[in-house]
Amino acid sequence: MSFQAAKAQRLARERGRVAAQPDAPAGPIHALQDTPLEIASSSTHGRGLCIAAGTGGVAAGTTLVALEAVSVLNTTQLGVRCHYCYARREQGLLRCSRCRFARYCDATCQAAGWKIARHRDECEALQRWYAGADALPDLDRDPGPSVRVLAQLLWLRRRRGPAWWAPFAAMQSHRQDASAVQKDEAAQIAVRLAKFIGAEAGLRTLGIDSAKALLELVCQYQTNAFTLTDAQLDPIGAALEPTVALLNHSCTPNAVVVFSSATEHTRCPIEVVALRDLTEGEPVYTSYVDLAAPLPVRQQTLQERYHFTCACRLCTRSRWVDPRTARWCARPGCHGWVAPAARPCCRQCRAGETDTEAKEALVAEALELVPKIHRGMHTQLDESLVVQLRAMLPRISAVVPPSHYAMWTLVHAAHVLAIERCDWDEATQLTMLLCAGMQARGARDEPSTLYPAGHPQRAVLLATLGRLLLQEAPSTPSPLLARTVPMPTTPEARARLAHTVLRQALTEAERGFGSRTRGGWVAESVRASLRNVEQACA
Numbered sequence: 271m272s273f274q275a276a277k278a279q280r281l282a283r284e285r286g287r288v289a290a291q292p293d294a295p296a297g298p299i300h301a302l303q304d305t306p307l308e309i310a311s312s313s314t315h316g317r318g319l320c321i322a323a324g325t326g327g328v329a330a331g332t333t334l335v336a337l338e339a340v341s342v343l344n345t346t347q348l349g350v351r352c353h354y355c356y357a358r359r360e361q362g363l364l365r366c367s368r369c370r371f372a373r374y375c376d377a378t379c380q381a382a383g384w385k386i387a388r389h390r391d392e393c394e395a396l397q398r399w400y401a402g403a404d405a406l407p408d409l410d411r412d413p414g415p416s417v418r419v420l421a422q423l424l425w426l427r428r429r430r431g432p433a434w435w436a437p438f439a440a441m442q443s444h445r446q447d448a449s450a451v452q453k454d455e456a457a458q459i460a461v462r463l464a465k466f467i468g469a470e471a472g473l474r475t476l477g478i479d480s481a482k483a484l485l486e487l488v489c490q491y492q493t494n495a496f497t498l499t500d501a502q503l504d505p506i507g508a509a510l511e512p513t514v515a516l517l518n519h520s521c522t523p524n525a526v527v528v529f530s531s532a533t534e535h536t537r538c539p540i541e542v543v544a545l546r547d548l549t550e551g552e553p554v555y556t557s558y559v560d561l562a563a564p565l566p567v568r569q570q571t572l573q574e575r576y577h578f579t580c581a582c583r584l585c586t587r588s589r590w591v592d593p594r595t596a597r598w599c600a601r602p603g604c605h606g607w608v609a610p611a612a613r614p615c616c617r618q619c620r621a622g623e624t625d626t627e628a629k630e631a632l633v634a635e636a637l638e639l640v641p642k643i644h645r646g647m648h649t650q651l652d653e654s655l656v657v658q659l660r661a662m663l664p665r666i667s668a669v670v671p672p673s674h675y676a677m678w679t680l681v682h683a684a685h686v687l688a689i690e691r692c693d694w695d696e697a698t699q700l701t702m703l704l705c706a707g708m709q710a711r712g713a714r715d716e717p718s719t720l721y722p723a724g725h726p727q728r729a730v731l732l733a734t735l736g737r738l739l740l741q742e743a744p745s746t747p748s749p750l751l752a753r754t755v756p757m758p759t760t761p762e763a764r765a766r767l768a769h770t771v772l773r774q775a776l777t778e779a780e781r782g783f784g785s786r787t788r789g790g791w792v793a794e795s796v797r798a799s800l801r802n803v804e805q806a807c808a
């Protein structure tokens with residue numbers, strides 16, 4: 271599973287490709303202080319970030335920037351996380367006695383929340399919002415994360431002044447391009463924001479003097495906000511930071527946005543980390559979409575939400591088998607892939623595909639399940655969907671590899687459910703499948719995998735697999751694994767595999783979560799697991 275052997279060769283190849291990258295921003299505008307970055311602009315992408323001249327480039331894993339973001343927790347996290355440092359605590363959180371909404375680890379976080387994170391403004395607004403509620407506030411009826419981020423932003427603007435506000439004001443909005451659905455959503459947020467802040471007069475004192483200005487701000491938020499994630503990349507809220515928002519998109523990103531250093535009593539910054547060595551003048555790109563999604567799904571999301579057509583190397587690539595859409599070759603003993611095409615045939619043994627129609631119908635059925643499962647995972651997955659998921663997995667795994675979008679998404683959901691149920695056998699086998707899927711190559715080069723090497727998603731899954739392999743051995747190897755990776759059968763082989771996987775997880779975490787935090791919480795926990803394995807084997 272190690273990528274180390276190919277590293278030097280791959281970096282040389284990737285450097286070679288940089289010059290050919292289309293739409294590279296032309297001409298720097300200005301450098302960003304204390305970072306290796308500068309802002310540049312192009313006719314196709316608007317403004318963007320690139321590696322500044324005179325820096326000599328940066329190495330993979332460099333934290334390019336770490337900045338304070340305006341952020342809030344999602345509604346579902348409000349009862350279980352500190353309102354200031356976002357640390358998770360199932361119980362024992364102190365409740366703000368005024369609004370009875372915000373909860374804190376202790377008095378230190380409460381004091382920091384009041385002063386630094388401006389809970390003093392939010393507290394009043396929350397009291398107004400819940401006025402008349404005789405019991406505790408119903409967290410499900412909270413104003414919502416978008417409204418709470420935007421309100422924070424306006425209160426900070428009043429306090430910090432025009433120079434602080436200028437980069438927020440310059441954020442792209444796409445208000446003119448918004449679809450009817452987006453306009454409706456923006457209008458609903460705007461109405462709730464006005465109510466939360468406290469009527470029209472309140473908004474005027476915060477610099478919003480018309481309905482148009484209010485809608486513009488909401489649209490800027492929709493184009494530029496980030497998902498706030500915890501140390502394991504689980505979504506926990508929303509964040510806005512205008513410099514990081516300058517990052518343009520590529521489906522072969524060379525950087526990632528992370529919130530890696532969640533420690534008690536400190537709010538972690540938003541960070542941009544280089545996924546590979548970057549040269550002077552090279553544009554820095556992150557991905558706005560799920561990299562496991564195939565071309566049409568990525569393009570649809572980018573067009574609907576961000577109003578552009580991506581022309582990156584992955585989107586324009588031809589004559590290859592995309593692991594996101596590949597099907598297994600049915601010939602016994604052949605592990606080759608078949609690309610969906612007019613006359614599908616195996617790229618390895620060249621045998622023509624049989625039963626194409628039935629396979630396409632099954633893939634379509636699995637793909638129909640994907641959005642339902644996605645929605646269910648964000649709220650509550652009902653029992654009938656779990657039954658459908660369990661029935662679909664063995665059927666679809668016989669037809670497509672674990673990198674296929676339908677298979678990957680369904681296995682991911684099943685893996686989350688198995689971990690929630692503490693079913694370690696099933697969780698181990700499903701995580702093996704995910705790790706195999708995310709590293710499967712559609713061609714010889716690195717961008718042909720779902721996630722590029724060092725992507726934090728890889729570090730998280732590998733770290734999970736390493737830890738699961740250290741648990742009890744599974745009793746019956748799953749048929750889902752039949753065509754991909756053999757499960758080790760002895761405790762010794764399992765421990766050896768755990769060690770290899772954890773070493774790779776550490777390398778990937780140190781790169782993907784960045785040098786500033788030495789790979790953040792994921793790397794720290796993997797180091798602890800490795801110490802345990804090494805002591806046990808000594």
Ligand SMILES: C[S@@+](CC[C@H](N)C(=O)[O-])C[C@H]1O[C@@H](n2cnc3c(N)ncnc32)[C@H](O)[C@@H]1O
Pocket residue numbers: 314315316317318440441442444493494515516517518519520575576577578579580581
């Ligand atoms: C978060 S902003 C990025 C900064 C933006 N370019 C600016 O000038 O403020 C997102 C917007 O940038 C543009 N953009 C980002 N990536 C792009 C790409 N690969 N191709 C074309 N436009 C892109 C789109 O207009 C998108 O809605």
